[in-house]
Amino acid sequence: MFKQTLNLKLTQKLSPQQIQLMKLIQLPTQAFEQKIKEEIIENPALESGKEEENTSDEFEYTEDYEENDYDTDNERDEINIEEYISDDEIPDYKTKSNNYSDEEERVIPIVSPVSFHQSLINQLNTFVLNEVERQIAEFLVGSIDDLGYIRRTNADIVDDLAFTQGIYADEITIEKVFNIIHELEPKGVGARDLQECLLLQLKDKSSSPARENAICIIADHFDAFTKKHYTKLITKLNINQDQLKDIISEIEKLNPKPGGSYNSGNSSVEHIIPDFTITIEEDELKLQLNSRNAPELHISRDYKDMLQGYKESHEKSASQKEAVQFIKQKLDAAKWFIDAIKQRQETLIVTMSAIMEFQKDYFLEGNETLLKPMILKDIADRIGLDISTVSRVANSKYVDTPYGTKLIKEFFSESMTNDKGEEVSTIEIKKILEQIIEEEDKRTPLTDEKLVVLLKDKGYPIARRTVAKYREQLNIPIARMRKTI
DSSP, X not given: OOOOOOOOOOOOOOOHHHHHHHHHHHOXXXXXHHHHHHHHHHOTTEEESOOOOOGGGOOOOEEEOOTTTSOTTOOOOEEEHHHHHOOSSOOGGGGOOOOOOHHHHOOOOOOOOOOHHHHHHHHHTTSOOOHHHHHHHHHHHHTOXXXXXXXXOHHHHHHHIIIIIOOOOOHHHHHHHXXXXXXXXXXXXXXXXXXHHHHHHHHTSOOOHXXXXXXXXXXXXXXXHHTTOHHHHHHHHTOOHHHHHHHHHHHHTSOSOHHHHHHHHHSOOOOOOOSEEEEEETXXXXXXXXXXXXXXXXXXXXXXXHHHHHHHOSSOOHHHHHHHHHHHHHHHHHHHHHHHHHHHHHHHHHHHHHHHHHTHHHHHHOOGGGOOOBOHHHHHHHHTOOHHHHHHHHHHOEEEETTEEEEGGXXXXXXXXXXXXXXXXXXXXXXXXXXXXXXXXXXXXOOHHHHHXXXXXXXXXXXXXXXXXXXXXXXXXXXXXXXXX
């Protein structure tokens, strides 16, 4: 049996223009510049740079199409040319200036280095290999990850070679080729795990008592070593504490990421371009938006000339009207994009200004313990914008401060109450926790339980699980893993 019901439902939908605006707001400076370039390529009515001043084009013209004259939908199209090309008022975007120098715009050519994998392939050319061995060796090199490891078993490699390369080999042959891969530089590359990587590097070193004991520890007592059970190692190897220190020093010289060091030394560095700059002038904070976020854009002069010609034409053909319709669409898109950029600038400035005022004490002093608890809603309520908009600004933008370049979202934190009943930022607590751990005796590092006591003595009564969470967020290992001898 069917039953009809009436439900009232309130939903909010964003228009395509609003969605595009949100995406523009989220873009950092470099991505924003790329977006402008793409828009200029896609829309011929949009041009960059300063517009030549020419007041002779000031006119207002409206063309009304007669019904059934051209439009097949019997609609009246009104094209107000004044709306697009009037010079009576100078748009705000024209008053912006780009104050960065040509030096910032200059592109510096970068020499493209030989890739990590190509370097390994080049080294293979120095070995005498038969055709099958060479194919297997190149396959293994292609399987090396960015850190320098081949994290696969010989059996898996045998199967992959058969299915993907049509090469049929046994595990003994694979291991033989692995031995060749392990001769390549940097030492340790092609290892299947950390233990093998360290052993390959140790065996390549000159012989010494510390090196021989290090090989023994990595080969036979790796688990005890990684868990820092130093007392067990001293007993099993029949060595004293000083000897163990020498062994650990020998192991610490090894590279656990042979591929990572190569990549970091040969890859181009991605530079962060701050979206804002905060300076201090006469004890007052000054905020500036990176001028590259305020480009000079204007409507194409050619498009204005086309509209001028259409205005002066006495007979308007169907093709002319069709062309004007196309122009109108492009002009609408160009005008919207220019307005969207203006809204983006205003949103960025308003949001960052509110954050700067909220965290004024920190920006004046640079002391992270002065950062106040601040959540997205605090800023959203101050400036009357949606929380999602504030989030878009905070998550992808950087600000250049007197104390370094910071990701804006780092200024946001939850709050907790100290023993005086005051609301303090979790950033402050993490900073103090980090200082306590830095100053601890590494021979007897502090457990989370002891850290709880010390934090409580400093006025921060928090639970052990909270201490553990903050420690993990700071990428600080547990006490046993911080132990040294």
